[in-house]
Amino acid sequence: xxxxxxxxxxxxxxxxxxxxxxxxxxxxxxxxxxxxxxxxxxxxxxxxxxxxxxxxxxxxxxxxxxxxxxxxxxxxxxxxxxxxxxxxxxxxxxxxxxxxxxxxxxxxxxxxxxxxxxxxxxxxxxxxxxxxxxxx
Numbered sequence: 817x818x819x820x821x822x823x824x825x826x827x828x829x830x831x832x833x834x835x836x837x838x839x840x841x842x843x844x845x846x847x848x849x850x851x852x853x854x855x856x857x858x859x860x861x862x863x864x865x866x867x868x869x870x871x872x873x874x875x876x877x878x879x880x881x882x883x884x885x886x887x888x889x890x891x892x893x894x895x896x897x898x899x900x901x902x903x904x905x906x907x908x909x910x911x912x913x914x915x916x917x918x919x920x921x922x923x924x925x926x927x928x929x930x931x932x933x934x935x936x937x938x939x940x941x942x943x944x945x946x947x948x949x950x951x952x
Contacts, residue, residue: 829881833874837903840867844907847915864904864926872900872931876938893935900931 879899880892888895904927912919 825881830878833871833878836871836874840871840903840907841910843867844911844917845914847917861922861926864923865930868900868904868927869930869934871903872896872934875899876934893938897931897935901928904928 873896876892876896879888879895882889901924904924907927908919908921908924911917
């Protein structure tokens with residue numbers, strides 16, 4: 817858990833996650849005919865993967881470095897996965913109502929995969945770093 821004074825870390829830790837979520841929502845609000853046409857196969861899945869990886873990283877930081885809810889801070893990696901997947905589901909539901917856009921289970925799967933991959937990489941990095949420190 818962080819030892820930040822109350823309200824001190826919002827601009828640094830929580831605000832980036834909120835702004836990124838707003839950017840995702842705004843991007844999802846664009847009708848399909850206003851999006852650039854890129855001829856690369858499955859580029860939209862790669863975009864979902866990258867965008868939601870960033871969301872997972874930012875929500876991990878946001879939940880870890882806050883003082884109000886110690887349980888949330890202690891289990892920040894799990895909560896970042898859940899938040900990312902939930903926001904992906906909300907994003908897909910939102911796209912269902914945008915002209916020319918569709919809700920896609922495959923996109924939601926890419927969103928979830930990005931969260932799990934980030935969590936796995938973070939966990940592995942933490943484990944390796946701990947192993948190196950114990951050997952020193």
